[in-house]
Amino acid sequence: MALEFKNGSQLRPGGATEAAGHGVQGDLINVDEVWSLSKQQAKNLKDGFIPTTTTRLKLTGVRPQIWWTSTEGNASSEYFNDRLDRLRAGDIPDRTAFFDFGIPFDADPEDLETIWRYHPGAGYLFDFDQLAGFRRQFDDDAEGWARAFGNIRDAGSTDRAIDSLLWADTMDEPVTPEHGMRVCFGVGVPLDATHTVIAACIGVGGGLPPLVQIVDDLPGTGESPARLLALQNDYRAPVCIDPRGPSAALADVLANAHDPHTFERVYRLSDMRAADAVTAPQSFVSALEQHNLTHASDRLADEQVCRATKRKSGDAWLWNRSAGDVSALEAMTMAYWGYMHLPEWEADDIQVF
Incomplete structure (x- = not known):
């Protein structure tokens, strides 16, 4: 399909496919709704568009442009x-113009005055008195409203395992x-084993529920045994x-480490079996829901909980690793499961040096 002009120019729609852009001479290419593209789809488009635009200048004297536009x-x-993230950090390639519209990241998206001040369509696409009605249409989807009208990223997931209100309500020092x-x-440990997260579950006493918190986030897995010891x-x-x-290789290292003099095991590992690993995530979330567990705020864990979803495993569920890195939540889950299976006598055995 194409809309052809008298001078021979055309406007042509296309899809984000492997064949898109190949063999097409484009002076202006507009890739819209970029938020919906996977890395592979974006690569496919670049592979098709970039070669045609780089050869266009010598033929026509026109320097072609590719516009990537999106909420x-x-x-x-x-x-x-x-x-x-890279553009906002200042990593802007040569001959690239970056325009970033939206409310400040620390602004309140529920403040309609703020939306009106920063929205580029304010006064052109809608009037101020329409904003309240627009907000009501989003109902309790505050993240969706902030994304649509404030251009603030919705880092959450529609089927997230831990509700944002529950996560905030169970936060502690x-x-x-x-x-x-x-x-x-x-x-x-995440699927790519690029880092290892260590968490602790601590019985604070005084009738208060135990607390989980992140202790370390180490690169790879090589430093982990020494730190854990x-x-x-x-x-x-x-x-x-x-x-x-993903943590199986590291678990094997810990399980088979022996003192060369006494031949005793170096690491004291909780006796976790495969069936326990399946039920542990559900126990962790249930403890939060029943306010029998709290957590300390941590940047990595707070980011992961926004996108952490469930993966069914029989009648139980596991953290869905294919949806993103959930290593911090897994570390917290393991810490809580191990804490709940500590022998009673260990309460008086623990000392801090």
Whole structure:
């Protein structure tokens, strides 16, 4: 399909396919709704468009342009989110113009005056007295409203495992373990094993529920054994790690480490079986829902909880790793499961040096 002008120019629509752009001479290419593109789709478009635009200048004297336009994306916008983050950080390639419309990141999207002040369509596409009606149409979808009218990224997921209100309601201050507190460490590793997250579940006492918090986020998995051994020795606390999945290789290293003199195991590992790993995420979320568990705020965990979803496994569910990195939540889950399975006598055995 095309809309042809008398001078031979054309306006032609196209799709985000592997064949898109190949063999087409374009002086102005507009890729719209970029938030919906995967990295592979964006690559396909660039592979088709860039060669034709680079040869257009010599033939016509016109320097072709590619416009990438979009509203902010959501948790699934893998290409656009990464691209925006780099542009906003100042990583702007040569001969690139970057226009970023939206309310300030720390502004309140529920303030209609703020929306009116920063929206480029204000007064042109709608009047101020229409804004309240627009907001009501979004009902309780505050994230969707902020994205549509404030151009603020919706980092959440429509089927997220932990509700944002529940996560906020169960937040507490971080704790430094003291003598007599029950402690267990948990480990989480993402699918690509690019980093290892260590969390702790701490029994704060005084009739309060235990608290989970992130302790470390280490690069790769090579530094983890030494760090876990130091934590274990300092707090006389065991380590809980899933023996299957992405953390299996690290779990095997820990399980088979022996003292060369006494031949005793170096690491005190919780006795977690495959069936326990399946039920652990549900136990973790249930504890939050029943306010039997709190968590300390952490940037990585707070980001992951926005996009963490469930993956069915029989009658139970697991963290859906294919939807994104959930290593911080896995570490917290392991820490909580291990804490709940500590022998009673360990309460008086724990010391801090």
